[in-house]
């Protein structure tokens with residue numbers, strides 16, 4: 333018997349940085365109420381989904397060794413949730429995932445969330461579910477607080493756990509230098525450390541978000557640099573004191589400002605323009621304060637299909653006997 337097998341679908345999905353991250357008190361469900369501004373950056377993962385009798389995941393690229401390939405992989409959880417949602421057997425979804433990591437693992441740049449968002453979008457097409465963005469975003473929010481933003485991309489205001497999003501006007505491109513640390517930091521531990529610090533002293537809190545929204549609208553990186561703020565930074569630095577040196581080194585290298593990205597330990601440095609970012613990156617890599625340095629820009633779009641060769645297209649499909 334002949335059966336037509338849809339060809340694989342690849343989705344490219346961006347990392348994020350939080351330009352503003354205001355963390356409230358813990359809620360009864362253990363999450364913290366946030367007011368955050370996400371920006372999607374030009375560091376990306378690629379996730380390919382393909383129909384396969386033998387389900388599974390393979391992971392390639394930077395940090396692949398520390399990404400789980402079993403059921404705890406967030407992208408696999410996305411496969412199972414979407415299978416369940418669409419009446420398939422979540423234990424036998426009949427697909428393989430191939431993940432190519434360009435986003436640092438456990439770096440505070442939402443790499444796992446990005447892969448989950450990519451898997452949702454790719455399967456929506458592979459399985460021809462035709463779910464709209466709102467429905468996908470609702471499913472994404474059940475996988476993790478950052479997953480809806482990985483789908484949406486651009487620049488957005490996040491509230492609630494970070495999953496309720498409103499797009500933000502940011503007409504200009506901002507240029508960043510990203511300093512990757514040698515080891516990751518676990519997100520829950522960083523939130524717990526912030527609660528601990530707050531119980532014993534009164535660490536500074538970031539201010540209101542409105543001035544930062546105005547700076548984004550003007551597109552002036554100097555104005556934006558003055559307003560970057562992250563309540564989790566103190567907790568990340570407390571757990572990883574070496575980050576203080578990294579943050580200082582980036583500014584000494586010529587960045588306008590530096591910030592810990594989300595729960596860290598990655599640090600993001602805002603630069604005046606693309607040339608300045610290249611200069612800062614070169615100097616920072618020579619300072620020996622981090623594992624590696626990259627240049628990125630934002631905002632960029634959220635998860636999007638970069639290769640699609642569906643059976644209903646004029647190109648011939650693969651045919652398996």
Ligand SMILES: C[C@@](CO)(OP(=O)(O)O)[C@H](O)COP(=O)(O)OP(=O)(O)OC[C@H]1O[C@@H](n2ccc(N)nc2=O)[C@H](O)[C@@H]1O
Pocket residue numbers: 350353362363364365366368439440441442443445475476477478479492493494519520523564593594595596
């Ligand atoms: C800190 C942030 C900032 O954008 O990102 P990362 O730096 O980790 O990428 C996010 O809040 C991380 O979002 P995400 O990684 O999706 O977190 P989730 O899977 O939903 O939750 C993991 C754990 O983080 C804590 N958590 C997360 C979100 C939130 N608003 N309050 C919390 O306290 C909880 O301990 C939760 O059990």
Ligand SMILES: Nc1ncnc2c1ncn2[C@@H]1O[C@H](COP(=O)(O)OP(=O)(O)O)[C@@H](O)[C@H]1O
Pocket residue numbers: 398399400404405406407431436437438439440441442443444445447448516517519595596
């Ligand atoms: N697809 C995935 N990519 C990366 N990490 C994953 C993935 N699925 C599960 N994880 C686990 O999630 C943890 C957090 O990873 P990641 O999402 O990259 O960081 P962060 O939450 O700091 O943004 C990792 O330590 C890893 O064990």
